[in-house]
Amino acid sequence: MDDELGLKLGQISIVDAEKLIIDIKEKEVRYSAEECNRRIFGKVIGDKKLNWLGMKRTMGLLWRMGNALEIREFSNNYFQFLFPNQEALEKVDMGRCWIFENQYLILQPWPSFNDLTVWVQAHGVPINWMSSDVGLKIGMAFMDIKNLMLAKAGFKGSRILRLQVSLDVRKPIPRWTSIRLGEKIVTVQFKYEKLVSLCFYCGILGHMDKNCPIRKEAIAKKDLKDGQYGEWLKATEGVNISESPPPSTTSEPITNKSNERNIKVKSR
Incomplete structure (x- = not known):
């Protein structure tokens, strides 16, 4: 119960009609429950108001649903995406970094829009310190680390660690962190892909x-x-960065399986 309403109820008298508890049945909420299973919510992280009709056309094409995708704007830059079925919804990667009209779009099954998943490059790690264990510790500078990529020795970008991390969009993004081995301290700078x-x-x-x-x-x-x-x-160089896809409405992880080792990370 809302705190303010609870406080008011504690100060006023309640008549008989207000004491009534009305029962509802499963069948009366079945349609809403089924619809929720086909729905995700989106929030645009930006100060430019978007045209939801343009978003409907673009996302419908990207997700290969066309007019079958419904989008409803329920507040400024907050959207509901209603899919024709559960199978269609499951094809959408909500952990992916989506960009629409040069602003981030966070997708969630329920409207909690503080977490944004992005790829970050960690620059300045000594070559003899390069390991997945070190990468995981560097990831402690962020709210969560989801993925880690190490370039194979000898390739361009072999001195760069790539981390897929969660950012809290309410806080300033980390610019660097420091790591120490014995008495040696090294500053590691962060550069963000498609920032x-x-x-x-x-x-x-x-x-x-x-x-x-x-x-x-x-x-x-x-x-x-x-x-x-x-x-x-902003990241301007890295592992085969010249071969990454051109800027578009969406952003996806830059990967080259022949030159990188992909280490999956369990959420903390």
Whole structure:
């Protein structure tokens, strides 16, 4: 029960009609329950309002459903995707990093939109420290690590670790972390693949500098500082990066099975 409503109920008298508990039957919610099994929710992480009709056309083509896909906008940049059946829904990779009109689109089976899955490159790890164990420890800088890729020695990008991680979109993205072996400490810089909609002032995804509430507050207080984030956080090189797919409405992990070892990671 809502806290405010609970407080009010504790302060007022309740008449007989308000004490009534109305029973509902399984068959009366069957249709809604079945529809929920065919539905996912989406949130656009960005400050530009999207045209849901354009999204319906684009996502319908990408998911090969055409007009069978229904999209309903229930709030600003919040959407419901209704699929014709459970099988069609299961074909959609909700763990994938989707991008629509240069903004992130988070898909969830229920509207909890704080987690975004992205690919990050870890630069600066000494070649003799390269291992899956070290990669997993570097991944501790993030909310969760889902996947890890090590380039084989001798290939371009063999000094780069690629991590598939979860970001909390309410917080600034990590720019670096430090690792230590004995008395030697090394700073590892993070570069994000297909990074969009990053505020260079506060480091939070979903808006640009001019719309940053933290920056606006700093201006009002006459305490504006230089931004601590920038283009240097975008990955421009890596393992066979020149062979990656061209930018499009969607983003998918860049992989080359001949040059990388893929280590699946269990969620913490």
